Amino acid sequence: MTTTDDILPRYVEIQRELEARIMSGAWPPGHRVPSEHELVELYGCSRMTVNKALSALANAGLILRRRRSGSFVASPKSQETVLEIHDIKAEILGTGKAYRFEILAREARRAGPEDAEHLGVAPDTQVLALTVRHFAAERPFVVEERLINLATVPAAKAEPFAAAPPGTWLLDRIAWTDAEHAIRAVSANAQTAARLDMARGGACLVVERRTWQAGEAITWVRLTYPGDRHRLVGRFNPGGLRPGAREGTKGA
Missing domain, CATH: 1.10.10.10 (Winged helix-like DNA-binding domain superfamily/Winged helix DNA-binding domain)
Structure with missing residues (x-):
């Protein structure tokens, strides 16, 4: 019954x-x-x-x-990326500081050997290359170098990125299914030092990331932070991040 x-x-x-x-x-x-x-x-x-x-x-x-x-x-929790993909704009605004960004360079082009290696795509794939500087309270926070795969995200070619920076725009529109992070320390060359308002040769924290959607490359990005003003923070348990915890850079 x-x-x-x-x-x-x-x-x-x-x-x-x-x-x-x-x-x-x-x-x-x-x-x-x-x-x-x-x-x-x-x-x-x-x-x-x-x-x-x-x-x-x-x-x-x-x-x-x-x-x-x-x-x-x-993806299963055990396969998730260790670092959360965070929104730089939201991160800065969350500290209570004023945020703005500027696009230093922009070019739609066919991927050269270096572009193809960064994105993991075939040479001559159409890509959009961007260099963006983010500010927190009018102080340089991070320099972003980004490649967007126009085969996966064709709308990016015509997007002016006037209302939101490229990273925020991508997170709002494109679902990523896999990500890869690499973290390293480098010394600032003259160009990086000028962009980040720091001494030449100073330590920088560099985070490189690639994201995919069902096996198709979406974007590669290199984020360069002034090393003396940032640190990575995260709380873990044996299963990964603690509930409610997140990974990200913290500005000094």
Whole structure:
């Protein structure tokens, strides 16, 4: 006999069906989840019902939802990048300091050997190269050198980046599924020292990162911070970052 307790809400039924595809491996990490419109057509239900199902999967950490990009199957926690991809603009504003940025250089071009190596793409792939300087309370905070793969993000070519810096713009629009970080210390050359208002030869903290969407390169970025004004901070447990903790640079 079927009781009221046996009847699941429609969104839970949809959630469980989608979860089964993820957990079985039929939808691997990086797989694009059908859009809300597609799921509405598939299940013959309202968009609100589909949205509740997707929100439940996102809250469980099984999918990533990105505005304008859609939803993607998340990587298992054990495979997640150690460093969180943080928004420089939000990070600076979060300290209570005024923020601004300026684009020092911009060029759409075919990837040369160095570009191709940085992004992990074939030579001659169309890329957008940007150099950006970020300020906190009118003091140079970090210099960003970035390559965007225009095969993956074609809209970047025409984007003026007037309202938001490239990193913020990408995080708002493109869902990344994998990331790789490398951290090192370098001495500031004359150009870097001038850009960061520091002594030539001074120590710099450099973070290089590549991100992908389902195996397709999105961007490569090199972030150069004045070493005496920044440090990396994060709290860990054996499973990774502590709940609520995050990795990032802290300005002095």
